[in-house]
Every structure is written in structure tokens, then in C-alpha cells.
Amino acid sequence: MILHEMKPTRRGFLAGSGTLAFALLAGGGVSVTRSAGAEPAASGLRDINGWVVINRDGSILIRFGAAEMGQGVNTSLPMIVAEELDADWATVKVEQVSMDPDGIFGNPGFGGILFSAGSSSLEGYFQHLRRAGATARRVLIHSAAAHWGVSPAQVTTETGVLVNTASGARMSYGDVVVLSDIVTDIPAVTDADLKAREDWRIIGSDPGRLDIPGKTRGAAIYSIDVRLPGMLYAAQLLAPVEGESPVTVSDRSARDLPGVVQIVTLANSVAVLAETWETALAARDLLEVTWSEGSAFRHYGSDRELEELSQAVDDTSLPAFTWESRGDPAAAQAQGTRTHSATYSTTHLYHAQMEPLNAVASVDADGKGAEVWLGTQSQTISIGVAAGVLGTTPGRIRFHAMQMGGAFGRRTVFARDLLRDALLLSRAAGRPVKLMWTREDDVKNGWLRPATVHRLEATLDADGGVTAMSHRVVSPSIMQFAFPQRWNPETGRDLLVMEGTESTDYAIPDFRAEHVITPRRCRVSAWRGIGWAPNCFARECFIDELAEQASSDPVAFRRKLLRDSPRGLAVLNAVAAMSGFGQAPQGRAHGLSFAGYKATRGAGVAEVSVEDGRFRVHRFWAAVDPGFAVHPENLRAQVEGGILFGLSSLMRERASFTDGMIDQNNFYDYEPIRIGEIPEIEVRIVESDSAPSGAGEIGVPMTGAAVANALRLLTGTAPRQMPFKVENS
Numbered sequence: 001m002i003l004h005e006m007k008p009t010r011r012g013f014l015a016g017s018g019t020l021a022f023a024l025l026a027g028g029g030v031s032v033t034r035s036a037g038a039e040p041a042a043s044g045l046r047d048i049n050g051w052v053v054i055n056r057d058g059s060i061l062i063r064f065g066a067a068e069m070g071q072g073v074n075t076s077l078p079m080i081v082a083e084e085l086d087a088d089w090a091t092v093k094v095e096q097v098s099m100d101p102d103g104i105f106g107n108p109g110f111g112g113i114l115f116s117a118g119s120s121s122l123e124g125y126f127q128h129l130r131r132a133g134a135t136a137r138r139v140l141i142h143s144a145a146a147h148w149g150v151s152p153a154q155v156t157t158e159t160g161v162l163v164n165t166a167s168g169a170r171m172s173y174g175d176v177v178v179l180s181d182i183v184t185d186i187p188a189v190t191d192a193d194l195k196a197r198e199d200w201r202i203i204g205s206d207p208g209r210l211d212i213p214g215k216t217r218g219a220a221i222y223s224i225d226v227r228l229p230g231m232l233y234a235a236q237l238l239a240p241v242e243g244e245s246p247v248t249v250s251d252r253s254a255r256d257l258p259g260v261v262q263i264v265t266l267a268n269s270v271a272v273l274a275e276t277w278e279t280a281l282a283a284r285d286l287l288e289v290t291w292s293e294g295s296a297f298r299h300y301g302s303d304r305e306l307e308e309l310s311q312a313v314d315d316t317s318l319p320a321f322t323w324e325s326r327g328d329p330a331a332a333q334a335q336g337t338r339t340h341s342a343t344y345s346t347t348h349l350y351h352a353q354m355e356p357l358n359a360v361a362s363v364d365a366d367g368k369g370a371e372v373w374l375g376t377q378s379q380t381i382s383i384g385v386a387a388g389v390l391g392t393t394p395g396r397i398r399f400h401a402m403q404m405g406g407a408f409g410r411r412t413v414f415a416r417d418l419l420r421d422a423l424l425l426s427r428a429a430g431r432p433v434k435l436m437w438t439r440e441d442d443v444k445n446g447w448l449r450p451a452t453v454h455r456l457e458a459t460l461d462a463d464g465g466v467t468a469m470s471h472r473v474v475s476p477s478i479m480q481f482a483f484p485q486r487w488n489p490e491t492g493r494d495l496l497v498m499e500g501t502e503s504t505d506y507a508i509p510d511f512r513a514e515h516v517i518t519p520r521r522c523r524v525s526a527w528r529g530i531g532w533a534p535n536c537f538a539r540e541c542f543i544d545e546l547a548e549q550a551s552s553d554p555v556a557f558r559r560k561l562l563r564d565s566p567r568g569l570a571v572l573n574a575v576a577a578m579s580g581f582g583q584a585p586q587g588r589a590h591g592l593s594f595a596g597y598k599a600t601r602g603a604g605v606a607e608v609s610v611e612d613g614r615f616r617v618h619r620f621w622a623a624v625d626p627g628f629a630v631h632p633e634n635l636r637a638q639v640e641g642g643i644l645f646g647l648s649s650l651m652r653e654r655a656s657f658t659d660g661m662i663d664q665n666n667f668y669d670y671e672p673i674r675i676g677e678i679p680e681i682e683v684r685i686v687e688s689d690s691a692p693s694g695a696g697e698i699g700v701p702m703t704g705a706a707v708a709n710a711l712r713l714l715t716g717t718a719p720r721q722m723p724f725k726v727e728n729s
Contacts, residue, residue: 251270309452444661529701642700643681
């Protein structure tokens with residue numbers, strides 16, 4: 001029997017049931033679902049819709065709605081539920097949610113849809129998951145109280161066990177599953193009912209990440225690993241330039257290759273379907289295709305775009321959208337006696353995630369439904385895309401959300417093209433199809449972090465204080481291209497480009513940040529650290545230059561600016577102490593950067609040397625305030641990963657394009673950081689009373705300026721373009 005309670009009520013259930021599932025509903029009610037399986041194996045555990053599923057043997061399944069892409073949410077999010085449930089962590093299993101037909105699992109921070117981006121999972125889900133766990137615990141307490149015939153106030157919990165404080169009787173969570181009467185007529189859980197921070201025993205602890213054993217054993221399954229009976233492999237010959245399509249296709253040689261099943265022409269590609277991946281690739285190489293040549297992107301190149309941006313940053317006649325405004329910086333700068341200005345730029349970058357894009361689809365015989373396996377940052381968007389491609393309803397899509405071999409923004413809306421094509425190919429062939437891109441396909445068809453140019457100008461008073469500052473950013477809009485349904489041309493607010501320019505931690509009374517939007521010249525995308533990475537690079541390099549103008553050292557100058565930001569001061573002081581800032585070994589220098597990422601605050605120090613015109617980062621220190629750390633060891637790992645991501649992006653990583661085609665091919669000419677270049681990294685968590693915030697990206701924005709500021713001390717000149725033109729050893 002399956003019963004859903006849309007409002008809190010008291011219901012009786014059949015004895016002997018196998019599982020209980022609990023879901024907190026959007027309206028504050030509780031949904032309790034019960035399966036009637038007599039044995040745990042037959043309980044239909046995975047078919048019950050709820051955050052928490054308790055089996056009669058005491059084992060607990062906790063589901064999480066965020067997408068697992070290496071950031072560890074499959075451990076940190078269930079820890080939150082388990083804490084308020086008072087569960088025994090040793091009995092917990094976890095499962096990523098693939099579909100959400102009842103609207104239970106969506107991220108409140110994204111309007112209740114399944115969407116994971118911008119380090120938003122902990123911040124978005126935290127209170128909701130606490131209430132979900134606490135609500136399930138309250139149902140258990142009330143049900144046990146009813147069984148014992150006592151007041152719920154006389155029942156408490158101890159690590160997976162209910163305790164009758166009056167009699168001393170004890171009952172495991174699994175024992176509640178078989179009770180004849182489950183009480184759901186309970187008071188709604190409020191924030192005041194949640195555990196006090198000092199009572200936490202799971203949140204703030206360091207259990208091992210649940211995804212690591214499978215990854216280290218090679219047992220983890222990604223969508224690229226999926227194999228289905230009768231499945232075909234698909235390789236695409238993609239249009240060389242965005243907006244173009246096949247005109248003529250000569251495929252006789254490809255069709256003659258044994259194992260080739262079908263060749264399908266799509267809007268922007270020609271796909272080979274074969275019994276093996278090797279055959280599909282070999283046949284693709286035999287295709288002869290002529291392409292249309294009318295795309296405007298054929299006239300664009302990355303060098304020319306950077307020139308256009310550099311011209312636009314000084315052209316005050318161009319319209320600019322205000323992102324942040326405090327006071328009257330223009331008036332203050334006009335009256336200032338000492339001003340300083342500088343221009344910085346960042347070039348295009350490719351995501352370089354380890355798993356190239358791929359999708360697996362099996363379309364139903366009627367063409368109006370499908371089963372799909374996909375690594376995606378949004379289950380909701382992907383299901384909607386699949387339904388739209390097939391002209392059906394979301395209910396006809398059976399979706400399997402797979403963990404991802406890296407994402408960094410690459411698998412938000414950008415996985416939709418692979419999903420669309422896999423569905424079309426499966427429908428054409430009448431068989432399941434796995435569509436995979438090679439690394440070269442993935443590089444050549446990358447959605448790049450856009451190039452940006454920044455002009456900063458500031459006014460200093462007689463004491464060397466910053467009285468006014470402006471930050472002008474010129475770049476294409478990511479939102480306008482990637483999320484047109486959310487783009488408002490009237491306000492022109494692009495958070496993916498402009499976040500990080502606010503500088504609200506700094507006590508600057510007159511301030512303005514603005515965005516000059518230019519036409520895009522390539523596919524553009526959010527990238528790890530979104531706007532914070534290029535914006536903090538430009539601002540923090542500029543702050544060091546201002547400190548020099550004011551005859552102040554970088555730490556003291558920032559302390560003055562951060563006088564109204566206790567959290568900012570805390571991380572700055574911590575990283576200065578950790579690194580012994582300014583006392584670098586002979587031949588090396590320290591560079592400092594203060595950075596934020598949304599509600600997270602951080603500061604970094606790089607220790608750098610230069611020899612024969614080549615630089616090397618020897619050590620990197622980071623202090624991070626994430627509010628508090630749900631899973632501290634994982635947070636440190638994420639910050640370390642972000643630092644390496646940031647360092648790699650300022651070394652040799654460069655994406656460029658000529659005549660609308662990306663020049664790079666693979667990791668030999670798009671070269672990430674190598675293991676011999678990795679510095680010694682130390683991360684300190686500086687907790688505060690703030691709510692938890694995402695820290696998976698904070699390591700990126702602190703790297704660029706920290707290294708650049710150290711190079712300025714060593715060479716007399718800081719690089720103003722990232723990636724740096726100074727070679728790294």
C-alpha cells in the first residue's frame with residue numbers, strides 16, 4: 001500500500017511493511033509512504049519517493065537532489081539530513097535523484113528545480129534538508145510514543161534508536177517500520193526545532209566521501225560507461241563553424257565498412273551508427289561532407305575580438321549597464337587630487353573536464369518516450385529537453401542522472417545538444433544509441449569562458465585611503481546566449497560575467513561597476529569561478545597598485561579597506577599569518593589576493609620565483625570562511641582543487657579561434673597544469689557564524705592576482721593579461 005499525505009494527518013498503516021519513506025513538501029507538510037514488502041530485498045526501496053527511506057533492518061537510504069560531479073555532495077548533503085534525523089551514519093546509503101515528478105527534491109535556491117551550479121547546493125539545500133531530517137525524526141518519535149502510550153515529550157533519540165525516557169524502553173528506527181500505526185499528525189518543524197550547533201555530531205565531522213572508493217577501484221559508472229543490449233555507438237562529424245550545416249554528404253566508403261549500421265544527417269553534423277565505437281570512428285573518417293559557408297562566425301577570430309574589447313573599454317560613448325552603484329564615484333573622481341587607473345584582460349578558456357560530453361538514449365517504439373542516461377548539472381532541464389525533442393510529456397522520459405567526470409559549467413545547459421542528437425539517432429535507428437564526443441570534438445566545439453577587458457580607476461585621499469573607484473567590464477553576455485529565457489535586455493544584468501565586481505567588502509564610499517556588452521564571437525559559457533575569477537584578478541592587481549601609490553604594504557592597505565568586514569579581515573589576517581607574508585625566501589616573493597565567491601570569503605598568498613624569464617609557484621596558502629564547514633576535509637579538497645584550476649588557467653591554458661574555428665585540439669596544445677608544477681598548498685578554514693556557503697570555486701578567484709602581484713615584486717611589472725604571457729617553468 002502506498003499512501004501520500006499532502007497535509008500533516010495521523011494515518012494507520014498495515015503491519016509488516018518493509019520500508020518507510022519521508023518527504024518534506026513545499027507547503028510544509030509531510031509525505032509518508034510505505035511499501036508492503038515483507039523482506040528488505042522486496043521492499044521496493046528505490047521506488048519510494050522521499051528524502052529518507054528507512055528499511056525494517058534499520059538501514060537508511062538518503063537521497064540528494066544535487067548533481068554529483070566530483071564536489072562531494074553525495075556525502076555532504078546526506079550528512080545534513082542524517083544529523084537532524086539522528087541517524088547512525090554507518091547504516092546510511094545514498095542515492096542521487098534522477099527525476100522529481102512530485103517537486104520534492106528541487107534546489108530552493110533555483111526555484112525548486114533540479115539544477116546544480118555556482119557552488120549553490122549546500123547554501124540552497126541546507127535548511128530544507130535539516131527540516132526534512134528533523135521531520136522524519138519527529139514522525140518516528142510520535143509513532144514510538146503512540147506505541148508506548150506516552151507523550152512524545154517523553155521520547156527522544158540516540159543514534160538510530162528511540163528511547164522512552166520514562167521507562168527506559170528502546171526501539172530501533174527499523175522497529176518503527178513494522179508498527180501498525182504511523183503518526184504523521186505532527187507539529188510542523190520550524191528552524192527553532194532544529195539542533196543547536198553545539199549538539200552536531202555529523203555536521204562538521206569528516207566521514208570518508210562515499211564516492212571515492214568506487215572511483216579508486218574503477219567501479220564508478222559514468223554515462224560514458226553505460227552499455228545496453230543492442231546498443232549502437234555514434235560518432236559525429238560536426239560542422240566546423242557554429243551555425244553551419246551539411247550541404248552534400250558522400251558516405252559510400254563509410255557505409256561499406258563492416259559493422260556500420262546507419263548514417264544520419266542532422267542539423268549540424270553527420271553521424272555514423274555502428275556496432276562498435278572503433279568502427280563508428282573509422283567510418284566517420286571516411287565521410288566526405290561539404291558544409292554551408294554562410295555563418296557570420298567565419299569572420300571572427302579571438303585576437304581580433306580582444307582588440308575590439310580593448311577599444312570598447314575606453315569608449316565612453318558605448319552604453320553600459322550598471323551592476324553596482326554606491327555614492328557618486330564620478331563626482332568624487334572629478335574632485336580628486338590623486339587618481340590611478342589600469343586596464344586588465346583575460347582571454348578565452350576551455351573547461352577541460354576529464355569526461356568528454358556523451359549521452360545514451362533508448363527511444364520507445366512509438367517515438368514518444370525514451371530512457372536516457374546522462375551526466376548533467378540539471379536533471380530538470382535535461383528531461384524538458386528530451387520531452388521537447390520527442391514532442392512528448394516529461395512523464396514519458398525515464399531519466400538516469402549519472403555522476404560526472406567533471407563539469408565546471410560545461411554540463412549545465414550545454415549537454416542538451418548531445419542529448420538531443422542521441423535521441424534523434426536512437427529514434428532513427430530504432431535501437432539504443434550511445435553518442436560520444438572525442439576529446440578533439442569536445443575541444444573544437446567548446447563553450448568558452450569569454451574574453452574580458454577591465455578598466456579600473458580610483459581616487460586616493462591625502463592619507464592614502466580609497467575614496468572612489470570604478471570597475472568597467474567589457475565582454476559578451478553569457479546569460480543572453482546560454483539562458484535566453486532568463487535574460488532581461490532592459491536591465492542587462494549578467495551575473496555570470498559581473499559577479500565579483502561589487503567589492504562590497506571594501507569600505508569605498510563612492511563606487512560603480514558597469515558592464516559594456518559586446519557581440520559574442522564564439523560560444524560562451526560559465527566557467528569555474530564564473531565572473532569572480534577574472535573580476536577578482538583585475539581588482540586585486542589594481543589594489544596592489546593602489547597600495548604602492550599610497551606607500552603602503554598590501555596587507556595594511558587591505559586591512560584599512562576591510563575595516564567594516566569582520567569576515568574579510570579574519571581571512572586576510574589568517575593568510576598573512578600562515579604565509580609569513582612578506583618574508584619569502586631569497587629569490588622568491590609573496591603575492592596577496594583577497595577574494596570572494598558569493599557568500600564565501602577567502603584570501604590567498606602565492607610564493608613565486610622567476611628564473612631566466614620563467615616563473616614557478618612554489619607554495620600557496622589560502623584562508624577560507626564558508627560560514628561553517630559541513631564536511632571540512634572535503635571543503636579543503638575543493639579549495640585545493642580550485643587553486644590548481646586557477647593556477648592552471650594562468651599558466652598555459654589558452655583557447656583561441658581563427659575564422660570561427662577553435663585552434664586547439666587536445667591536451668597537447670591545450671595544456672593544463674602538470675603534476676610537477678603543483679605547489680605545496682595549505683588551506684585553513686576560518687569559520688564564522690554565517691550560514692554555510694559554497695566553497696567549490698573560491699580557490700579560483702584568489703589565484704590570478706596572488707601570482708601576478710608576486711611577479712610584480714620580482715620583475716617590477718605585473719602581467720595584466722591572464723593567462724600570463726610570462727612563461728612558467
